Each structure stands twice: as C-alpha cells, then as structure tokens.
Amino acid sequence: MNFDPRYSGRSFTSVGTRPIRPDGVDKVTGRARYGADFNMAGQLVGRVLRSPHAHAKIRKIDTSKAEKLAGVKAVITAADLPDLTDGDAAMYDILDNCMAREKAFYDGHAVAAVAAVDARTARQALKLIEVDYEVLPHVVDVDEAMKHTAPLLNDAIFTEGLDEKPVKPSNVTKRTQFGHGDIQEGFGQADFVVERSFKTEQTHQGYIEPHACVANVSSDGTADLWVCTQGHFVYRQHCAQLLGMEASKLRVTSSEIGGGFGGKTHVWAEPVALALSRKAGRPVKLVMTRDEVFRASGPTSATSIDVRIGARKDGTITAAEATLRYSCGPYAGMWAEIGAMTAFACYKLDNVKTVGYEVLVNRPKTAAYRAPSAPMAAFAVESAVDELAKEIGMDPVDFRIRNAAQEGTRSSYGPVYGPIGIGPTLEAAKNHPHMKAPLGKNQGRGMACGFWFNFGGQTCTDLNIGMDGSVSLAVGTVDVGGSRASLSLVAAEELGIDYGQVKAVVADTSSLGYNDMTDGSRGTFSSSMATISAARNAIKVLRERAAQTWDIPVDDVIWEKGHAIAKGEKYGNLAALSLKEIAAASGKTGGPIAGHSELVADGAGVSFATHICDIEVDPETGSTRVLRYTVVQDAGKAVHPTYVEGQYQGGAAQGIGWALNEEYIYGKDGRLQNPGFLDYRIPVCSDLPMIDTQILEIPNPNHPYGVRGVGETSIVPPLAAIANAVSNAVGVRMTHIPMSPPRILAAIEAEREG
Amino acid sequence: MVEVTLWGSLAALAGGKSKVEIEAKDIRELFRKLAEQYPGLEPLIEKGIAVAIDGTIYRDTWSKELPQGAEIFLLPRLAGG
Known part of the structure; x- marks a missing residue:
C-alpha cells in the first residue's frame, strides 16, 4: 500500500455537505431491490424444517415421504452439507448452526430443508419429514447454565483460561481477565463503595428485512448468490468453504439491506439455499419468516453482571471491578471478553479488574449486535457510577468528568490512549440546554457514557471516469447507512468535481477484490480511505493525459479544482484542462481513465459518546414515556452530517427499545414465546421523541480527513442513560433490563414494602 | 528491541x-518471532491478533513499523456489528 493515511488538516468543499442519497428515490418509491425482490427463471421455493425442542439428540431423519411428494425437487439434511471446515472451529459452528448434525441445540435449529415448485408444496413436504428426537434436558438462563448441575450442551468443552486445567466439562467455554493495578489496595483507599448485580435479557437486532437469498448452482459447478448481507465477500468465503467450492466460481451480489446491525455478518440460510439448488439443479429462493428470524438468527447475549466501584470523598475512583457472564447460544463466543474490555473503558483507573465468562445455553447462536457486548457492560457500570456519584454528593456529569480517561490514560483493556473524545462529549453534555431543562412530576433525567473500539480492514475500490466526465465509483463495502452518498462526496472532494457527477455502486464479488464486511463501524472509514486512494491514482492518470496533450513533462502538471494546470510562467498560455475535457479525449490519449485502490484501512480510532435522557414513569402502571433524548458523539469528521446524525439517532432508538421493552421470553419447555413483532415490541415512531444530536469533530490522526466510525457507539450508552433516568424518576435503582412496565411496577412495590 | 504486553489468555500460551x-x-516480524519463541501462540496469530501501537489498534497492517519506545500491546481480534 503506497498511501499515506495521516490526517492532513485540509479544508473541504464537498465533504460536510448534505446532498440527497443516490439510493433514496428507489427506496421511497419501492423500486429498491432487497433480498426477496430478486427472481430467476425456474426458481424453486426453499423452506427449512426446524427443531421444536430446545435440546435434543437427532436419532434419525427420514425424508423419503417428502421426496416422493409431487413438486418436491430436493430435500437436504446435514448429510448434504458435510463437514469441510478442516478443523476451523468457528466455521464448524456456523455449519452446525446452518444445519444441525447430532443434536438440535435450540428451539428453531434447522434440521432439514426442502426445495419445491411452490410454497404450499414446500410446507407440505416439511410435514412429511420424520425426525426421531431424543429430548434432552435444557438450560436457557445464563446463571443457571453455569451451575455444576446444569444440563451440559457439549461434553467436549472444558473451560479455557483457568489457572488449573479443568477435569470436568462445562457450559462455560472460557474465562478472560483484563485490568491493571491492585484492586484490593484501591478499595482500601475508598470512602464510598457501590456494589450491585445487574441482568439484561436477550434481544434481537430487529432488522426489518428478514434473511433472504436466491441461489443458483449451475451444472458446471459455478454459482450465483443474490443475498441480503453486510458482507458479500465474507458470505462468498463462508459458502465456498462450506460447500467445497472455489471462491472465484461463486459470484455473490449484495441486495439493498433492510437492516443488519451485526446480524448479517455470517451465513445462516445461504449455504442451505446453495445446497438445495445444487441438488435440485434449479435456482432456489429462501426467505426466512419473521418467526424464523427470531427463533434461529441474530440475538445478542443475555447477561448477568456484578459491579463494584470505590471512590474517595473528593470524587476520585480508587478501584473498579466487574464480573461479566454472557450467553453465547450453543457455540463458543467472545462476547463476555468484549464486555470485559469495554466495561470501564471510559475511565481513568489506577486499579481495575474485569473477568468475563462465556456461557453456553440452549438459545440461538449469539451474533454481533452494534458494538457487541458493550451496551450491557455500560448499563451495569454506568448505573453503579451514577449511584456512587449520588452517595458522594456529586453531580453525575462532574463525577464522570473528574474520572474520565484522557490522552495518556492506560485503558482498562490495556493500551494507553492517544487523543480521545470522552472528555469533550462530557463537557458538551454538561453545557447542553437539555441538562438544564426543568423536569415535572414522575419525571427523571439520566445520562451515561459509552465506548466502542471501531475497526478498519481490507478494502478495495475502483473509480472509473467515463468519456463524458462522469465518475463511476465501485465499492465493496455494503451500504448500510448512506455510505454511497458519503463516498461520492469523498470522490467529488478529491477530484474537485460536483457530487452529481459521481455515481457509487456496491460491486459484486467477481468485479472487485476482497472487502471485509461492513461491521465495526468501518464502512465509511475504510472505503473513504480507499476512495481517496483510488481518486488520487486516477488524478495521476489525468495529469499524465494532460501532459501528453500539451507535450510537457507530467511533473509540470498539477491538479486543482477539477482541472489539470500547467504550472510555471513558461506555460502561461496553456488554458487549464477540465476533467471532462481530458475524459472526452481519453480515447486518443491512451484509453480509459481509472483509479484503483486496494488497502488495509487500519487505525480506526476508538470512539466515545455521552447521552442524556428524560423519562416519565406512570407509577400506577409502570409504563414509561421517553420525553427527550440527546446524543453527543465524536465523529472525527462528519462526511455527510445527516447520515452521521441518522446513525446517532438509530443507535439511540434501538437502545431505547432494548432498555424498555425488548426481550426474548422462553417457556419452561425452552421454546421461544414471542417470535414476532406483536409480542416482541420494538419502538415505533410514536414511542420516540425527536432524538437530538450533537456532532463533535475531533480528527482521527489515522485518516486523511480525520474520519472515525460512527455506526455503533451510539447504542452503548442508552441502556444506562435510560436506567438512570427511570431510577431517578421512581427513586429505586433499576437493575434488570428491559425495564418493562411489570418490572418497574415490581421494583416500586418492593421499595414500598421495604 | 520492543517490549510487548500480552493480554491474559495470550500470556498463558x-x-x-x-x-x-x-x-x-514491524508487526510481521513481531508475529514471526513470537511464533518461533512461543510456538503455543502460533495458532492464535494465524486466527488473528490485534496490535495496539501507542493506543491505536491495528488488525491487518502487518507492515506497520514498531517505533522504538512505543507501547506495543497485543489484544484479541474482536467482532463488530
């Protein structure tokens, strides 16, 4: 990579403006094509048979009757998706999750699938598949699963990370620890100590668009996959590996995406659709129902967290400790580890220790959800921080400012911070009019901070200049939040042309080099870096073409405001050549003009936010209303401020739903009781106030424009900010998320009864 | 010579x-020598380890230089949403 990513401190013409997004018209007129909107000639309907049991041994699957049903073209089981993972444990888990092998691990686990001429026939065929289950005891609660008496999900798992190698298998796959200093000594210096236990229930990302794809495997072994995903290159790798294909023979095209938030970062049904198509010899469309989305995809961890924080009378935190237990579903994960890393990341602490436990339960495979694991840890820590401030008698914002991490602070997860934005977000919150607005009866205000790492990653971009001077930008990161607009702004900025001259598309996997997926808040950070690099490479070609036209050395040609300019007095008579003019003549000066870039965008820079929330609680019913909500977050540089604000608002909206209503509810039989939006209630417009935003711009030193990722951090503070607001409104510390009306009412009544 | 700090699970290996x-x-040489001196680390390096250099996290830029006196911290490679 011959590209200097350092921040240059330049001024901007296009970046920072708010043009309309290129995908906007198609989305509001219904023309945009999502996962289920694509069809192929001769396409079959795929359907999946799912386990009704939370935990069961699969003794036998008899598909013979289904195969004989007229209109059924293929029936598959795990036998059609053999293990080709070659010892890759993470991929094996994904494979087993796509199609159960020896055991069904949760209610909704796929055990067989059919492809038929229509949906009715496919559904009939599922009913004809006979599965002989041996039902096993199950466990869905994270604390219960850790007990020695709990049913074991996998007797080959022995807890990693213990001082002594365990001799018995366990549902706890791993213990991890972070921190520094001496917490006992730290607590010894404390005048006040707060110690509490918290729980958060499992939630789904709640993407409106279900998982959907159309797979077509040809008889020559090549294949096409149209799919709703956050990373079509990653899906290609996964599917190729699981089906034993060469990656280059599988072309994956990403559709528009109706939400992912981490839930579309690895495959679920796509290998099944490809296996069905391979067996049937025809294209197969597979679309999950909402029931399937809830039961078999997505959810984040349920957690159980203990926090202890001590501080001196002057408000200085002397020690902080947390034990975090996160459910992983039936497969090992690193969810508690991330929680343990992020829990105290906002603070400057001399003595800190966090311990994480990854716990297997009979629930769906845990997936990333927007700053995965951080919101739950922040809920526990920020609740305790608020309570400690109260005990000391300090304003909660001032208490946080006093203890906020800054440049040079050793983070709780290890490294020393460079320039960071937690202090400025707190100062901005302190000075925000929201903090001074009066509150009424039964109303409470809460605030909280949040941290997320942000990532970069492998990125590849093409920029092609047409003979009419218009610019096509082909990127490989899926546009989940308006990045085509942002990246067009970046291309326009570099080339010195109008935004309207640039058209960005998300290219398929056969048209561009590998790209990591759009996760870790990396889409605009990474692809803008690659776009800058590609545009600069195109400018080199433009300068060469101008030099050729003028018959002068290329070193005498500079690029300014969309024009090639011959520098120096000796070229005084040469009129500048515009991009359009150079493009029009390109056929006679060497052919097409393009810029390419492949790079690893690293140095994304950590991100912080502070949120403020006002809540009103009805003490008779426990119902809540969010009155006002403010997000303050550092964006580094907001390329398209409207879409940065959209990310801030979206994270807050999801956090509000998580904090107040959303939860997976399991029956005693281990079956999910609320797999639908009627019973699993996400916020709708009427539940939310206008979410106010304040963008801070503290440049990232590792990006030419100073850009930081903005997509995830905004979901970290809401659980805590809302819990602090509710606690202040009702005068009782809330320790269990979601704070649904029955839970709030129970907390109020328990307090009354003493 | 650079001093490298390993997070808990890595230290055990x-x-x-x-x-x-x-x-x-650079990071490439660091990983190569770590794998030579501590073979138990090799599978984790293959799977992916992040390197924090003076607080900035690098996941894939193995050509990144390690400045003398810089704080080098090895971290798990994390998932994002």
Whole structure:
C-alpha cells in the first residue's frame, strides 16, 4: 500500500455537505431491490424444517415421504452439507448452526430443508419429514447454565483460561481477565463503595428485512448468490468453504439491506439455499419468516453482571471491578471478553479488574449486535457510577468528568490512549440546554457514557471516469447507512468535481477484490480511505493525459479544482484542462481513465459518546414515556452530517427499545414465546421523541480527513442513560433490563414494602 | 528491541509471561518471532491478533513499523456489528 493515511488538516468543499442519497428515490418509491425482490427463471421455493425442542439428540431423519411428494425437487439434511471446515472451529459452528448434525441445540435449529415448485408444496413436504428426537434436558438462563448441575450442551468443552486445567466439562467455554493495578489496595483507599448485580435479557437486532437469498448452482459447478448481507465477500468465503467450492466460481451480489446491525455478518440460510439448488439443479429462493428470524438468527447475549466501584470523598475512583457472564447460544463466543474490555473503558483507573465468562445455553447462536457486548457492560457500570456519584454528593456529569480517561490514560483493556473524545462529549453534555431543562412530576433525567473500539480492514475500490466526465465509483463495502452518498462526496472532494457527477455502486464479488464486511463501524472509514486512494491514482492518470496533450513533462502538471494546470510562467498560455475535457479525449490519449485502490484501512480510532435522557414513569402502571433524548458523539469528521446524525439517532432508538421493552421470553419447555413483532415490541415512531444530536469533530490522526466510525457507539450508552433516568424518576435503582412496565411496577412495590 | 504486553489468555500460551522483549521492526516480524519463541501462540496469530501501537489498534497492517519506545500491546481480534 503506497498511501499515506495521516490526517492532513485540509479544508473541504464537498465533504460536510448534505446532498440527497443516490439510493433514496428507489427506496421511497419501492423500486429498491432487497433480498426477496430478486427472481430467476425456474426458481424453486426453499423452506427449512426446524427443531421444536430446545435440546435434543437427532436419532434419525427420514425424508423419503417428502421426496416422493409431487413438486418436491430436493430435500437436504446435514448429510448434504458435510463437514469441510478442516478443523476451523468457528466455521464448524456456523455449519452446525446452518444445519444441525447430532443434536438440535435450540428451539428453531434447522434440521432439514426442502426445495419445491411452490410454497404450499414446500410446507407440505416439511410435514412429511420424520425426525426421531431424543429430548434432552435444557438450560436457557445464563446463571443457571453455569451451575455444576446444569444440563451440559457439549461434553467436549472444558473451560479455557483457568489457572488449573479443568477435569470436568462445562457450559462455560472460557474465562478472560483484563485490568491493571491492585484492586484490593484501591478499595482500601475508598470512602464510598457501590456494589450491585445487574441482568439484561436477550434481544434481537430487529432488522426489518428478514434473511433472504436466491441461489443458483449451475451444472458446471459455478454459482450465483443474490443475498441480503453486510458482507458479500465474507458470505462468498463462508459458502465456498462450506460447500467445497472455489471462491472465484461463486459470484455473490449484495441486495439493498433492510437492516443488519451485526446480524448479517455470517451465513445462516445461504449455504442451505446453495445446497438445495445444487441438488435440485434449479435456482432456489429462501426467505426466512419473521418467526424464523427470531427463533434461529441474530440475538445478542443475555447477561448477568456484578459491579463494584470505590471512590474517595473528593470524587476520585480508587478501584473498579466487574464480573461479566454472557450467553453465547450453543457455540463458543467472545462476547463476555468484549464486555470485559469495554466495561470501564471510559475511565481513568489506577486499579481495575474485569473477568468475563462465556456461557453456553440452549438459545440461538449469539451474533454481533452494534458494538457487541458493550451496551450491557455500560448499563451495569454506568448505573453503579451514577449511584456512587449520588452517595458522594456529586453531580453525575462532574463525577464522570473528574474520572474520565484522557490522552495518556492506560485503558482498562490495556493500551494507553492517544487523543480521545470522552472528555469533550462530557463537557458538551454538561453545557447542553437539555441538562438544564426543568423536569415535572414522575419525571427523571439520566445520562451515561459509552465506548466502542471501531475497526478498519481490507478494502478495495475502483473509480472509473467515463468519456463524458462522469465518475463511476465501485465499492465493496455494503451500504448500510448512506455510505454511497458519503463516498461520492469523498470522490467529488478529491477530484474537485460536483457530487452529481459521481455515481457509487456496491460491486459484486467477481468485479472487485476482497472487502471485509461492513461491521465495526468501518464502512465509511475504510472505503473513504480507499476512495481517496483510488481518486488520487486516477488524478495521476489525468495529469499524465494532460501532459501528453500539451507535450510537457507530467511533473509540470498539477491538479486543482477539477482541472489539470500547467504550472510555471513558461506555460502561461496553456488554458487549464477540465476533467471532462481530458475524459472526452481519453480515447486518443491512451484509453480509459481509472483509479484503483486496494488497502488495509487500519487505525480506526476508538470512539466515545455521552447521552442524556428524560423519562416519565406512570407509577400506577409502570409504563414509561421517553420525553427527550440527546446524543453527543465524536465523529472525527462528519462526511455527510445527516447520515452521521441518522446513525446517532438509530443507535439511540434501538437502545431505547432494548432498555424498555425488548426481550426474548422462553417457556419452561425452552421454546421461544414471542417470535414476532406483536409480542416482541420494538419502538415505533410514536414511542420516540425527536432524538437530538450533537456532532463533535475531533480528527482521527489515522485518516486523511480525520474520519472515525460512527455506526455503533451510539447504542452503548442508552441502556444506562435510560436506567438512570427511570431510577431517578421512581427513586429505586433499576437493575434488570428491559425495564418493562411489570418490572418497574415490581421494583416500586418492593421499595414500598421495604 | 520492543517490549510487548500480552493480554491474559495470550500470556498463558507464552509460558505465563505477560511482557516479552522482541527484536522486531514491524508487526510481521513481531508475529514471526513470537511464533518461533512461543510456538503455543502460533495458532492464535494465524486466527488473528490485534496490535495496539501507542493506543491505536491495528488488525491487518502487518507492515506497520514498531517505533522504538512505543507501547506495543497485543489484544484479541474482536467482532463488530
């Protein structure tokens, strides 16, 4: 990579403006094509048979009757998706999750699938598949699963990370620890100590668009996959590996995406659709129902967290400790580890220790959800921080400012911070009019901070200049939040042309080099870096073409405001050549003009936010209303401020739903009781106030424009900010998320009864 | 020579050492020498380890230079949403 990513401190013409997004018209007129909107000639309907049991041994699957049903073209089981993972444990888990092998691990686990001429026939065929289950005891609660008496999900798992190698298998796959200093000594210096236990229930990302794809495997072994995903290159790798294909023979095209938030970062049904198509010899469309989305995809961890924080009378935190237990579903994960890393990341602490436990339960495979694991840890820590401030008698914002991490602070997860934005977000919150607005009866205000790492990653971009001077930008990161607009702004900025001259598309996997997926808040950070690099490479070609036209050395040609300019007095008579003019003549000066870039965008820079929330609680019913909500977050540089604000608002909206209503509810039989939006209630417009935003711009030193990722951090503070607001409104510390009306009412009544 | 700090799980695979000194000019050389000196680390390096250099996290830029005196911290490679 011959590209200097350092921040240059330049001024901007296009970046920072708010043009309309290129995908906007198609989305509001219904023309945009999502996962289920694509069809192929001769396409079959795929359907999946799912386990009704939370935990069961699969003794036998008899598909013979289904195969004989007229209109059924293929029936598959795990036998059609053999293990080709070659010892890759993470991929094996994904494979087993796509199609159960020896055991069904949760209610909704796929055990067989059919492809038929229509949906009715496919559904009939599922009913004809006979599965002989041996039902096993199950466990869905994270604390219960850790007990020695709990049913074991996998007797080959022995807890990693213990001082002594365990001799018995366990549902706890791993213990991890972070921190520094001496917490006992730290607590010894404390005048006040707060110690509490918290729980958060499992939630789904709640993407409106279900998982959907159309797979077509040809008889020559090549294949096409149209799919709703956050990373079509990653899906290609996964599917190729699981089906034993060469990656280059599988072309994956990403559709528009109706939400992912981490839930579309690895495959679920796509290998099944490809296996069905391979067996049937025809294209197969597979679309999950909402029931399937809830039961078999997505959810984040349920957690159980203990926090202890001590501080001196002057408000200085002397020690902080947390034990975090996160459910992983039936497969090992690193969810508690991330929680343990992020829990105290906002603070400057001399003595800190966090311990994480990854716990297997009979629930769906845990997936990333927007700053995965951080919101739950922040809920526990920020609740305790608020309570400690109260005990000391300090304003909660001032208490946080006093203890906020800054440049040079050793983070709780290890490294020393460079320039960071937690202090400025707190100062901005302190000075925000929201903090001074009066509150009424039964109303409470809460605030909280949040941290997320942000990532970069492998990125590849093409920029092609047409003979009419218009610019096509082909990127490989899926546009989940308006990045085509942002990246067009970046291309326009570099080339010195109008935004309207640039058209960005998300290219398929056969048209561009590998790209990591759009996760870790990396889409605009990474692809803008690659776009800058590609545009600069195109400018080199433009300068060469101008030099050729003028018959002068290329070193005498500079690029300014969309024009090639011959520098120096000796070229005084040469009129500048515009991009359009150079493009029009390109056929006679060497052919097409393009810029390419492949790079690893690293140095994304950590991100912080502070949120403020006002809540009103009805003490008779426990119902809540969010009155006002403010997000303050550092964006580094907001390329398209409207879409940065959209990310801030979206994270807050999801956090509000998580904090107040959303939860997976399991029956005693281990079956999910609320797999639908009627019973699993996400916020709708009427539940939310206008979410106010304040963008801070503290440049990232590792990006030419100073850009930081903005997509995830905004979901970290809401659980805590809302819990602090509710606690202040009702005068009782809330320790269990979601704070649904029955839970709030129970907390109020328990307090009354003493 | 740079001093490298390993997070807990990694330290266990390096004979319990949480800090090691390695002569390495960039991340690639650091990983190569770590794998040579502590073979238990090799599978984790293959799977992916992040390197924080003076607080900035690098996941894939193995050509990144390790400045003398910089704080080098090895971290798990994390998932994002």
